[in-house]
Amino acid sequence: MTTTAPPLPARTTVGIVGGGPAGLLLARLLHRAGIDCAVLEARDRAYVEQRQRAGILEQGTVDALRSSGAAERLDREGLVHDGIELRWDRRAHRIDFPSLTGGRRVWVYAQTEVVKDLVALQLRDGAPLLFDAPVSAVSGAGTDRPVVHYAHGGAEHTLACDYVVGCDGYHGVTRKAVPEGELRTFERVYPYSWFGILADVPPSSDELVYAHSPRGFALLSMRSPRVSRLYLQVPGGTDPADWSDERIWDELDARFAVDGDWRLARGPITQKSVLPMRSSVTEPMRWGRVLLAGDAAHIVPPTGAKGLNLAAGDAVVLARAFEELARTGSTAGLDAYSDTCLRRVWRAEHFSWFMTTTLHTAPDQSAFDTRLQFSQLDRIAASPHAAAELALNYAGLPVG
Numbered sequence: 346m347t348t349t350a351p352p353l354p355a356r357t358t359v360g361i362v363g364g365g366p367a368g369l370l371l372a373r374l375l376h377r378a379g380i381d382c383a384v385l386e387a388r389d390r391a392y393v394e395q396r397q398r399a400g401i402l403e404q405g406t407v408d409a410l411r412s413s414g415a416a417e418r419l420d421r422e423g424l425v426h427d428g429i430e431l432r433w434d435r436r437a438h439r440i441d442f443p444s445l446t447g448g449r450r451v452w453v454y455a456q457t458e459v460v461k462d463l464v465a466l467q468l469r470d471g472a473p474l475l476f477d478a479p480v481s482a483v484s485g486a487g488t489d490r491p492v493v494h495y496a497h498g499g500a501e502h503t504l505a506c507d508y509v510v511g512c513d514g515y516h517g518v519t520r521k522a523v524p525e526g527e528l529r530t531f532e533r534v535y536p537y538s539w540f541g542i543l544a545d546v547p548p549s550s551d552e553l554v555y556a557h558s559p560r561g562f563a564l565l566s567m568r569s570p571r572v573s574r575l576y577l578q579v580p581g582g583t584d585p586a587d588w589s590d591e592r593i594w595d596e597l598d599a600r601f602a603v604d605g606d607w608r609l610a611r612g613p614i615t616q617k618s619v620l621p622m623r624s625s626v627t628e629p630m631r632w633g634r635v636l637l638a639g640d641a642a643h644i645v646p647p648t649g650a651k652g653l654n655l656a657a658g659d660a661v662v663l664a665r666a667f668e669e670l671a672r673t674g675s676t677a678g679l680d681a682y683s684d685t686c687l688r689r690v691w692r693a694e695h696f697s698w699f700m701t702t703t704l705h706t707a708p709d710q711s712a713f714d715t716r717l718q719f720s721q722l723d724r725i726a727a728s729p730h731a732a733a734e735l736a737l738n739y740a741g742l743p744v745g
């Protein structure tokens with residue numbers, strides 16, 4: 346084994362495993378509070394910054410980025426959206442957020458851009474952020490000095506911490522630091538996936554369009570006034586290579602079909618990927634000195650645009666708890682962290698399940714099931730109370 350100087354200090358207050366939105370925002374908030382931390386990210390910077398994922402930021406996430414000094418480009422380039430459109434049975438209905446939620450709205454600003462902004466700030470003036478540093482294990486979760494074991498530069502290293510936060514996503518290792526049987530995971534796997542594309546064509550709608558159709562769900566989103574982001578429901582295991590650009594556009598045309606003269610503009614498709622759909626929650630989100638945040642603790646189907654925003658909410662609650670500990674010595678915030686976050690997580694799980702099962706056509710769906718979906722969508726169009734419940738959940742409930 347080569348012996349090289351460890352790339353990080355031998356110890357820190359908060360060891361953060363994973364440099365996605367949860368880990369990076371937590372590090373940024375801790376740095377602003379003067380709390381020592383370090384981020385270990387398995388992949389390289391380029392990979393992390395180009396990974397196509399979420400596109401919608403809730404008010405709470407935007408507030409957290411602004412308060413941590415990470416929203417300058419977001420405020421310059423982000424697209425503010427006051428509503429979404431639902432389509433079903435060739436009909437369309439717009440949900441207006443500000444009038445139904447007392448002024449809340451959402452921002453279209455891709456997760457890739459949030460990550461780029463946070464990485465740049467972290468490298469410029471934040472706590473250590475180490476790329477190409479896969480964590481193999483976290484030990485000592487039940488002690489007051491948990492240890493992160495990681496590799497970097499061909500050597501193995503350790504980082505002793507007061508606390509370790511697993512921000513390492515659904516396939517991360519931090520959950521394994523907790524003794525068998527101490528965590529409980531609740532899961533639902535959906536019988537379909539999302540086929541996502543990026544296309545160099547201006548979006549054919551100013552706002553997002555969520556479409557139910559007997560052929561399956563479709564979503565029109567965007568990344569900028571010149572780049573469209575679209576998704577269509579496909580069977581699990583679909584291979585993007587089996588779909589030509591023409592077949593994709595034809596299928597999207599059929600699913601967005603609506604009375605009137607609306608047309609879907611086409612353009613060159615620059616990225617294709619298939620994303621499985623699942624719901625998952627691991628409880629509790631804290632065990633001893635190890636805490637879980639973001640996808641390491643919970644996964645939602647992307648229909649409700651909650652994943653990234655839940656991760657941000659966890660980071661905000663956790664940063665507040667660590668600030669309280671540093672300022673007063675009280676662990677009350679840390680002790681309440683899991684319960685505080687799980688209330689919001691389960692609300693988002695239900696909303697994401699609701700949006701998914703109301704708008705997707707399951708493989709074994711009956712005509713009766715479809716009529717129930719139409720009844721629900723008709724109710725949202727007819728009742729401001731039903732519309733407000735959707736708008737409040739979509740635009741984001743207050744954090745913490």
Ligand code: FAS
Nearest residue numbers: 363365366367387399480513514639640647650651652653
């Ligand atoms: P992330 O998964 O983003 O980050 C975890 C990080 O930990 C990664 O960078 C990983 O490399 C690192 N890591 C893992 N194991 C490690 C180890 N052992 N050591 C060190 N580092 C390690 N949400 C939406 O709202 N809308 C969407 O459209 C949407 N699309 C998605 C598409 C895909 C393919 C996926 C997987 C998710 C999507 N999501 C979407 C959800 C997504 O945005 C997540 O909610 C968000 O990335 C959560 O952020 P993190 O919790 O930071 O986890």
Ligand code: PHB
Nearest residue numbers: 399400566647648649650
């Ligand atoms: C996206 O733009 O990637 C996006 C938007 C809304 C969703 C899911 C994904 O519900």
